[in-house]
Each structure stands twice: as structure tokens, then as C-alpha cells.
Amino acid sequence: MSLADEVRDVFCAEGALSRAAEQFQPRQGQTDMALAVARTIEQGGVLVVEAGTGVGKTFSYLVPALLSGEKVLLSTATKTLQDQLFGRDLPRLVQALGLPVRTALLKGRASYLCIHRMELARQDATLADRQAVRSLARIEEWAHVTRTGDLAELPGLDERSPVIPLVTSTRENCLGAQCPRFRACHVNHARREALASDVVVVNHHLFFADLAVRESGMAELLPTVRVAIFDEAHQLNETGVQFLGVQLGTGQLVDFARDVLGAGLQLARGMCDWQQVAAGVEQAARELRLTAGRTPTGARLRWDGEAPEQVAPRDWDAALDAVSRACDAALEALETVHEVAPDFLRLAERARTLAERADRFVRPCDPASVRWLDVGLQLRLVESPLDIAQAVRTRLLRLPAQGEGEAADPASGRAWIFTSATLGDDARLSWFTEPCGLQDAQVLRVGSPFDYAAQAGLYIPRDFPRPNEPTHSGRVAALAADAVRLLGGRTLVLTTTLRALRTIGDALQVRFGGTDDPEVLVQGQWPKRRLIERFREGSSAGGRGCVLVASASFWEGVDVPGDQLQLVVVDKLPFPPPGDPLVEARSRRLEAQGRSPFGDYHLPEAAVALKQGAGRLIRRESDRGVLVVCDPRLASMPYGRRLLSALPPMRRLEGAPAFQAALAELAATTASTTGLEPSESPG
Structure with missing residues (x-):
């Protein structure tokens, strides 16, 4: 039986996947993606897959990868997603498939306790802060019981703690084999585990750090891998250029x-x-x-x-x-x-x-x-x-650089799979493939199974000031405040600048200052993980509903399924910042090539970012909500059509009355499940 046939059996109604995932139902898009991954693994080559929210892309690549029997490298965007993949998704699937697969988790040095540096930190005269001393004492106690040394296992340790750099190593300060605690080194133990395992889970930062300096352990690991899969691949280019x-x-x-x-x-x-x-x-x-x-x-x-x-x-x-x-x-x-x-x-x-x-x-x-x-x-x-194209082609795929006529090294038939929910706004996914040097890859686009027309509405207020006018952020805050009052929270406000973040956040905190009002959460007041946990909690267990005002990284990776998020407000179209030196350099390169910086760079960037932000709203089949884009250019400018086509096919809410009616319906539906009046605060 071919790998494709095995994969098809797993994804059928009575297949093994039905035992691994609750309420599993066969989805054509999920099966199509899994079969494409299986063919790439069998034949070698490069596959780029954009899989819309709800497709179930994680199982689509995990099933064929596990069934192939090959050594597999999985890379994802963040350590949080890495932990989820290793601690939840992989074990469930390995058990359901009944495979004798050994898995390993590999992070960068900064994630692991360095015993030698911890011992030095005890004698650090600069460690005068009482909180830092207590944190060090907790780490020392935990050091006696941890097997992995992964600091993520230590509950309550703030990732911003000043103690962490004192008890972890870097490439520069690691003593290597000369370290007096080398035999007990958690980093080396994790690398040995990775080399001995069938499936290794890493993150993009670790991967590119090694590509740059050949020191993170991947230099030994990558040659042994035949299948490399990059999830959340839309972050690859920006991650890569950092390293x-x-x-x-x-x-x-x-x-x-x-x-x-x-x-x-x-x-x-x-x-x-x-x-x-x-x-x-x-x-x-x-x-x-x-x-x-x-x-x-x-x-x-x-x-x-x-x-x-x-x-x-x-x-x-x-x-x-x-x-x-x-x-x-x-x-x-x-x-x-x-x-x-x-x-x-x-x-x-x-x-x-x-x-x-x-x-x-x-x-x-x-x-x-x-x-x-x-x-x-x-x-x-x-x-x-300016991008990672040359590095990917010559150092990963071992293809000739652009413009060179040499034959490609077949790279021993490796399979490279790149996937994300958002990779571009055209058929070839050029926004992703060009800067990553993957123009020759096979491309597959799998649409979301959600019924967006029934589940979500899109509202573009026409009477708003233009985004560069000084009254714009105040109007965004006023619109959000009226909706928050009606919904009892359940709102995410996404801004494109820190100035707008502060203006809108301050206005909402003034508006909702009472003890029974919805709680206003603003990026920066707590660590990101804590903000998201509080927002997810919302009004459950008798608490207050929440509105979260955030920018930057909150446009993606925020997963709040259910009634705690029913409204996403975007302050303006997320074009790249015009004064940014990297943006300007990329624009100049396109001009030199006779191309349009706006059409070939600024517009696709905005389309992908807007699609990411909109993706926070509907996370499962039962979700309902409204997306508001407070930028009249989306409806009035010719390029608005391209941006609208990048969004999920939500029904259009024409005018303020339709918007208010949609909010009232959401509030009434929520009230019927919570027992509250539509305008009653859950506090």
C-alpha cells in the first residue's frame, strides 16, 4: 500500500483520526492537503500549502509524516506553539496511529537552565533585587527535580525575569566541553535526544540561528532529516533576516x-x-x-x-x-x-x-x-x-542561486513542506514564495470549511475620518466602546501603531472604569500570555467580560474560540510603515527591477496582515462575530477590492443600522446561553 493510500484510510470516517480528534468529521480540504504532503514525501521536492482556518492543517502534515517512517523535522513559529505540538498534538496522533515513534523537543539555549551559570549567579554581587533573589532560589530548587531543564516547565516564572539571562547560556558564553558541568548539560542532553529521535520539533528562531552560525545543534541534525515541515511559515522571511x-x-x-x-x-x-x-x-x-x-x-x-x-x-x-x-x-x-x-x-x-x-x-x-x-x-x-531567498535556495534546498545556470543538487530527494493559514493573496502565493526563494515550488491553496457568510459580518463605517486625521483614533475608541457596552466585552481591538494603541486603550479605560464594567486589557500592561489567558477567561465563572487593545504580534497567533470573542475592530489598513529602512530598501529594489513597490509589496503586505487580523474572529464552526475595519479606503479606493478579496467571504453589513442589528443579535444569543439580559454586565 502506498503512503497516499495509508493516509486516505486514516482520514476516512472510520479511520484512526476519528480516535485522535474529538468530533472528527472527514473534510475534503484536510484530506487533499494530507495527500499532497504524502506525495511530496514519497517523491521529494518542495510543497507550499495555504490552509485556511479550520482545515486542520496540523494533522494534515503530521499523519503522512508519521506514517512515512522517515526522520522528520517540524519547525513552528513560537516556543508556545512548539510546546503545544510536542505536548498535545503529536502524542495524541502517535497513540491513535499505534506507531513506535520517538519524538523530541529542541529549543534554543536561552530556554534551558545552565547549571554552571546558575552556580555563578549565586555569587553575583549585582543580584540585589529581592524579587530576583527569590526567583533564583526557586530555580535552584527546581533544578534538583527537572529532567529537561526547560524553563517553560517552571510555573510562575515570568519570561521577562532579569534572572533568566543569568541562569542560561548563549553561544558566546557557553564553555562547551570545558564546562565543569558539561556532563549534566541540559542543552547537550536535548541535542542527543533530538539526534536519536524520529520526529524533532524545533522553532524558526532556532533553525535560522543555526543556519547563520552553525552552532545550535542543527548542523548535526539536519543532514539526518529527510522530511522538513515548517508550520506558520508566513513568519519565515522576517525571522530569517534577523539571523x-x-x-x-x-x-x-x-x-x-x-x-x-x-x-x-x-x-x-x-x-x-x-x-x-x-x-x-x-x-x-x-x-x-x-x-x-x-x-x-x-x-x-x-x-x-x-x-x-x-x-x-x-x-x-x-x-x-x-x-x-x-x-x-x-x-x-x-x-x-x-x-x-x-x-x-x-x-x-x-x-x-x-x-x-x-x-x-x-x-x-x-x-x-x-x-x-x-x-x-x-x-x-x-x-x-532584504530577504532569505538566496539562503534558502543555496543553503537549504541546495539549488543554484537566481540567475545561475548550474544544475541543482538533488539534495538526496528531501521533502520540504511549508504551510500556514495565510501565505499571500494571489494564486502563486508570491508574497511568501518570492522572498523565500520558492518560486518553483508546487503550490496548493485549501479554503476554510467555515460558512463565513452565515458566521460573520464585515462592517466598514463610511463616515469615518481618514486614518491620518487626528480624530481617527478617538472615533475608533468611541465605536468600540459602544459595542463593548452592548456585548459586555468580547472585543479585540487591533491597532497598526503604538500611538493608536495608547490613545484607544486610554480612552476605553476611562470609559470603563467601574467595578462592574467590562475589563479593559491593554498590550504592555501584562505579559502577552497572561493577557490572552485573561481574555479567554472573559465572563466565564462569574467574571467580567474583557476588551483587549493590542498591536503588532497580537494580529496573529491569538486563538480565542467561543463566545469570549465576538467582535474584532481593526483601526486602519495595515500597510508597511513607510519610513522603515527595510521597507524602503525593498521598495527601491522593486523600482530598480521595473516593478511597482505599491502593487508588488505594500499591497500584498497589507492584504496578508489584514487577513491575519481577521482570522482572530472565527476559530470554529460554532463561532459567530463581526469584523469592523475603521478605514474608509477599504470601500472607496480601487485597491480596496484586492484587499476585500483577501478576506474571508463574510457578509457585508451596509450602514450603521445593520451593524447595530448584528451586535444586538450577538448579544441576544450570548444572553440566551448565559442567562443575562443583553445589556447586563456579567460582573
């Missing part, structure tokens, strides 16, 4: 200075003036940060010439020279004690690398890349490729 470029940050310099001081005082006290060495690096980092002056936090400064815009070239050169000299001085001190402990060898390597990067940023930018300066509490110097 395939070069970065130098003042945060890196401060961390280096702290590690030099800590190691010097603990392991070689009196052999050098470690406080002076560390102070020199910190001072250089501080002077580099000051070159940006009062530039607003969050800005990206163009860097087309000798120095970034708004920065005096003379001050910039002097600051980079000071960084280089401070790192050289640290290197000279570290080389005098390199035989005392292996820690100093790695610190010397870090000093050398930081100095080299400072020198590199004095020289002109690579013509195929773009530079910019990220301004925040720290300063980050970035040189990045």
Missing part, C-alpha cells in the same frame, strides 16, 4: 561587561583591575547610546551613509572607536588569565567578536543588505539582507 545579518547592541556590551566583572572577581580576583575593564566597556556602550540623543524609543533610523540619520558622523565614529578600544582592552586583560578557567577563553572570544563588529559598522554596508539603527532603552546596530 542572517549582523547586529551589535549596547545591551550586548553591557552583558559582556557584567560577565567579565563577575568571572574576574570570582575566578581571578587581584590578577587584573576587573572593575576598570568592565567600566570601560560600559562607558563605551553608554556613549554609543547617547549618540542617538532624544530620538523617540521604538524608532528605526535610516543608515545610508557614514552614520545613521540624526546622528553626527564625528560623534558616531568616535563612539564606535571607543567601543572597539574598550573591547580590545578587555581582550588584552582576558588573555593574561586565559589559563585560569575556561570562562576567560569564551570571554576573550566575545571581546574579539564585539570589536570586529564595531569595526565592521565603520565600513560601508554590503550592497545586497540594508543598515539601520534601532533606538530603545538600548541601541541596536543592524545590517540585514
Whole structure:
């Protein structure tokens, strides 16, 4: 029996999948995708699949991958999704299929406890904060019982805790085989598990970190894999460019200075003036940060010439020279004690690398890349490729680079599968395939099984101010507030800028300040995971309903099925920020090719982002809701038709009365299941 036949049997009404998934029903789209994945695994090659929400794409790629008997690499976008795939989806399916499959989870170094650095942290004189001391004590207690060392297993540990960098390693500070706790190293244990397993679950950050530096363990793992599957593949390009470029940050310099001081005082006290060495690096980092002056936090400064815009070239050169000299001085001190402990060898390597990067940023930018300066509490110097196309073709698929006539290396018949709910707005999914170098891939688009016309309505208020007018955010807040009052919460407001986030969030918090009012959650006030958990809880168990105002990463990956989310409000069309240096560089490249930056880049970007945001609303067959796009350009501009065609086929709500009627129907339906009056707050 062929793999395709085995897969078809699993997805039939009485197949094994019916035992793995509750309320399973055969779906043609899910089966079609699974069969396409099976054919690619059997024949080798590249398959790109856009699978709409509700298709069940996870099982569509897992079933043929598990049945194939091949060694499989699964990569997903975040550590949260990675944990879900490894801890929930894979075990259920392996059990249902009755396969003797060994699975492993592999994350980056920053996810695992480093026992050696934890022991050093106990003696860290800078650990004066009482909360940090308590967190370290909890980690030390947990260290005695954990098998994996994965910090995600430690309940209640805030992912933003300042203790985490002190008890985890990086590529720069890991001592490798010279570490006194090497035999107990959790990172190495996880890598050994991965090499010995049939299915390995990683994340995109880890994958591209290895592609850039060949150090995360994938260099050994990838050659043993015949099937590689990338879920949430729409994030691949932006994730990849982070790692395939070069970065130098003042945060890196401060961390280096702290590690030099800590190691010097603990392991070689009196052999050098470690406080002076560390102070020199910190001072250089501080002077580099000051070159940006009062530039607003969050800005990206163009860097087309000798120095970034708004920065005096003379001050910039002097600051980079000071960084280089401070790192050289640290290197000279570290080389005098390199035989005392292996820690100093790695610190010397870090000093050398930081100095080299400072020198590199004095020289002109690579013509195929773009530079910019990220301004925040720290300063980050970035040189990045415009996309990952060349790296994917030459280093992953082992195909000739664009324009080369050499025959492709068959890469030993490997199967590469890339999938997501949103990969573009045209038949070839060019938004994804072009920057990822996958123009020659087989493409499959599988539509969602949801009845969007019955389940969801789309409202575009026509009398709204244009998005660049100062009254726009206030009008968005007023519309959302009226709906929130009627629905008792159950609303997600997605903004395209942090300024709009603050304006709308503040207005709603003023409007709903009573103890019985819906609770207003605003991105930034809590960690993302906690915000989503509270929003999902909503008015259940007697609590208050919620409205969540968020931007950026909340446009995707937020899954709130059921009645707790019935309204999604988008403040304006999510075009790429026009002043962003990476956006400008990509636009210039298209112009040089005789193409339209707006039609071939800005519009597809907006279509995909809008589709992602709209995808938060309907997550299962029983969901009902309304999407509001508070941007009249969607209805009035010619390009609006292309953006509308990218959205799910929701019914159009023409005019405010139709919108109010749809909200009233949602409120009445919710009230009938909760026992509340439509306008009654669940608090």
C-alpha cells in the first residue's frame, strides 16, 4: 500500500483520526492537503500549502509524516506553539496511529537552565533585587527535580525575569566541553535526544540561528532529516533576516561587561583591575547610546551613509572607536588569565567578536543588505539582507542561486513542506514564495470549511475620518466602546501603531472604569500570555467580560474560540510603515527591477496582515462575530477590492443600522446561553 493510500484510510470516517480528534468529521480540504504532503514525501521536492482556518492543517502534515517512517523535522513559529505540538498534538496522533515513534523537543539555549551559570549567579554581587533573589532560589530548587531543564516547565516564572539571562547560556558564553558541568548539560542532553529521535520539533528562531552560525545543534541534525515541515511559515522571511545579518547592541556590551566583572572577581580576583575593564566597556556602550540623543524609543533610523540619520558622523565614529578600544582592552586583560578557567577563553572570544563588529559598522554596508539603527532603552546596530531567498535556495534546498545556470543538487530527494493559514493573496502565493526563494515550488491553496457568510459580518463605517486625521483614533475608541457596552466585552481591538494603541486603550479605560464594567486589557500592561489567558477567561465563572487593545504580534497567533470573542475592530489598513529602512530598501529594489513597490509589496503586505487580523474572529464552526475595519479606503479606493478579496467571504453589513442589528443579535444569543439580559454586565 502506498503512503497516499495509508493516509486516505486514516482520514476516512472510520479511520484512526476519528480516535485522535474529538468530533472528527472527514473534510475534503484536510484530506487533499494530507495527500499532497504524502506525495511530496514519497517523491521529494518542495510543497507550499495555504490552509485556511479550520482545515486542520496540523494533522494534515503530521499523519503522512508519521506514517512515512522517515526522520522528520517540524519547525513552528513560537516556543508556545512548539510546546503545544510536542505536548498535545503529536502524542495524541502517535497513540491513535499505534506507531513506535520517538519524538523530541529542541529549543534554543536561552530556554534551558545552565547549571554552571546558575552556580555563578549565586555569587553575583549585582543580584540585589529581592524579587530576583527569590526567583533564583526557586530555580535552584527546581533544578534538583527537572529532567529537561526547560524553563517553560517552571510555573510562575515570568519570561521577562532579569534572572533568566543569568541562569542560561548563549553561544558566546557557553564553555562547551570545558564546562565543569558539561556532563549534566541540559542543552547537550536535548541535542542527543533530538539526534536519536524520529520526529524533532524545533522553532524558526532556532533553525535560522543555526543556519547563520552553525552552532545550535542543527548542523548535526539536519543532514539526518529527510522530511522538513515548517508550520506558520508566513513568519519565515522576517525571522530569517534577523539571523542572517549582523547586529551589535549596547545591551550586548553591557552583558559582556557584567560577565567579565563577575568571572574576574570570582575566578581571578587581584590578577587584573576587573572593575576598570568592565567600566570601560560600559562607558563605551553608554556613549554609543547617547549618540542617538532624544530620538523617540521604538524608532528605526535610516543608515545610508557614514552614520545613521540624526546622528553626527564625528560623534558616531568616535563612539564606535571607543567601543572597539574598550573591547580590545578587555581582550588584552582576558588573555593574561586565559589559563585560569575556561570562562576567560569564551570571554576573550566575545571581546574579539564585539570589536570586529564595531569595526565592521565603520565600513560601508554590503550592497545586497540594508543598515539601520534601532533606538530603545538600548541601541541596536543592524545590517540585514532584504530577504532569505538566496539562503534558502543555496543553503537549504541546495539549488543554484537566481540567475545561475548550474544544475541543482538533488539534495538526496528531501521533502520540504511549508504551510500556514495565510501565505499571500494571489494564486502563486508570491508574497511568501518570492522572498523565500520558492518560486518553483508546487503550490496548493485549501479554503476554510467555515460558512463565513452565515458566521460573520464585515462592517466598514463610511463616515469615518481618514486614518491620518487626528480624530481617527478617538472615533475608533468611541465605536468600540459602544459595542463593548452592548456585548459586555468580547472585543479585540487591533491597532497598526503604538500611538493608536495608547490613545484607544486610554480612552476605553476611562470609559470603563467601574467595578462592574467590562475589563479593559491593554498590550504592555501584562505579559502577552497572561493577557490572552485573561481574555479567554472573559465572563466565564462569574467574571467580567474583557476588551483587549493590542498591536503588532497580537494580529496573529491569538486563538480565542467561543463566545469570549465576538467582535474584532481593526483601526486602519495595515500597510508597511513607510519610513522603515527595510521597507524602503525593498521598495527601491522593486523600482530598480521595473516593478511597482505599491502593487508588488505594500499591497500584498497589507492584504496578508489584514487577513491575519481577521482570522482572530472565527476559530470554529460554532463561532459567530463581526469584523469592523475603521478605514474608509477599504470601500472607496480601487485597491480596496484586492484587499476585500483577501478576506474571508463574510457578509457585508451596509450602514450603521445593520451593524447595530448584528451586535444586538450577538448579544441576544450570548444572553440566551448565559442567562443575562443583553445589556447586563456579567460582573
